Amino acid sequence: MSFKTLGVALIGAAILTTGYFAEKAKAEEGQYIPALVYRTGPFAPNGIPSANGWRDYMTMINKRDGGVDGVLVTWEECEFGYGTAPGVECYERLKNDGGGASLVNPFSTGVTYALIPKAPVDQVPIHSMGYGMAASADGRVFPWTFNFPTTYWSQASAFIKYVGEQEGGMENLRGKKIALLYLNIAYGKEPIPVFKLLAEKYGYELDLIPIDWPGIEQTAAWLQMRRNKPDWAFLWGWGASNQVAIKSATLINFPMDHFIGVWWSGSESDVVPTGEFAKGYKSATFHAAGTGFPAFDAILEHVYNGDLEEAKKNNFGEVLYNRSVFGAILNAEAFFTAHKKYGNRRLSGEEVRWGMENIDLNEARMAALGISGFTKPIKVTCEDHEGNGPVIFQQWDGEKWSMVSDWITPMREIVRPMIEKAAAAYAAENDITPRDCSQEG
16 A cells, blocks of 8 residues: 655655655544555556646645645545556545545546445545546436536537537538547547437537557557548547557648547647647647646645746646646535535545535635636536536647637537436436435535
8 A cells, every 4th residue: 555645744754756744643633535546557647647736736735724724635545557446446445544535536437437336335425527427417316426527528519519610610510520539448438429419410420430448559540540531530548548649640641730639638748759740739628737827836835845847847737737736626625615514624425525516616716726717617516516517628839738719618408418318317227316406405
């Protein structure tokens, strides 16, 4: 088992590799979160900045504020290599440590699927931020699972909406060829129902191109791309598979500004290895890149003592680092929200679940947290565990990511009924009686 990373003790400790430690008694008083990470294997290029961003924000909160409202956040890392079975094993091994888990970030769609039925039994809420099962956005059926600020299904609809804008109107999608290159696992298959439904509605030709796990060998997929010559292509990859796909696109001279990645296929580790050829490549996102926000100034000051070069060695300001900073902010915001009802103390899983379900990250709150302009407001409710789901598109210019679209509101009139239908089917299959949210306090 790996290290215990805690909050405010030992200011001079070496936090960059092992965190800094506190007495076991203090650990039991803190808000404990199992930290599932993958710093090794084919997905490490993405897993490392993801782990570092979450760790650094929580470290900053502990050092600067003594935790959330003075309650330490504690965690313990467990390496699972992005494998579903090892991820579940990590969760089971860690869930009772530190006085009991407050919530869990699976950092994997496969692990999320496996933990969903465990959550109400263990009373440990799941935050699958922008990944996992889209249907779990229906909080009536999935009271313990949250995917705010947005879902894969919302992103798929935003993809099509963005392409429609680029083509001069949604009506101009008719007859276009759109390819989806996806890892042939639960994660990659998740958006397919939305793309199929929208193909029927808007008349584009959908070409589904699976990429076998872990996505290092893609010859067959790119032969199909070369043969079918799609007008637009979406990449639903992760880890080293993204680098392979982007390099393969350059080999067939596919126009990079018509090649768009899922928000897990749009980080520095995906484009830098391809060099100049990656210029023009786009991806979805739901937050800003870079470090021009007071919250990042606080990380630099309290975690790295102002040493920017050391911070950059730990992915400071990279897309996936920022995404996990955002995830940590949302975790902390669940504690902050719950404290207003239950007091500033260690919270139970059920109390944290209530906090997650009542998050209202409005403009004033974002300003207080030092993230004004970093993302859009998020409001979570009993019925809606996704929030408003806005998506924005970024483009790589060879050196940095820049936003190239306005914020796009997903097609909620299409996606939300799909979510509710899928959730109802899950409830029927698993003998779940949906909650009556009008009775929730």
